[in-house]
Amino acid sequence: DAGVTQSPTHLIKTRGQQVTLRCSPKSGHDTVSWYQQALGQGPQFIFQYYEEEERQRGNFPDRFSGHQFPNYSSELNVNALLLGDSALYLCASSLTPVAYNEQFFGPGTRLTVL
């Protein structure tokens, strides 16, 4: 049984560009959450998808958007990249309700913005 997978592993972009990150949840999980982790910090919640809709959102600007597909996989899109967007982006999957279930994390995508 595959766990949470993310692609790509690493990505280098320049300021102003757009990026799409992908996540496949653990088998049987229906909820996907995205986190941004800056160096030396804890993960910060970006948003959560369930039933193909954004259900919860953290304190991130509209440049951050996402999507969930019928097979529960998800994408994170970031437009107009800033240097400060450089971070490890983590995807986590779980069953709903998330408050009562374990979250399983993928290995992350390391984004570098130059």
Added chain:
Amino acid sequence: SQQGEEDPQALSIQEGENATMNCSYKTSINNLQWYRQNSGRGLVHLILIRSNEREKHSGRLRVTLDTSKKSSSLLITASRAADTASYFCATDRSNQFYFGTGTSLTVIP
């Protein structure tokens, strides 16, 4: 601001010793989870403790929760060099999870 805060920020111990790290949070929770992260990789789920539980064990891990003090502790017994990692607590509020800045644990062989 982040909900959970770990203490200490860094901890260095000898192999075989016990390691204790603490987490404090600000608002009421449904559950609290502890995670381990090795050197910028993905987080590994360690243990979940629900708000109506006071203590939970998993192998060499012991987690306590004191909802009156809004705090939790993670004890790793008989530490090993492989336990070297960053440890985070995560608390939920309105179906969102909030992580602290973590405790960096170094176990010296």
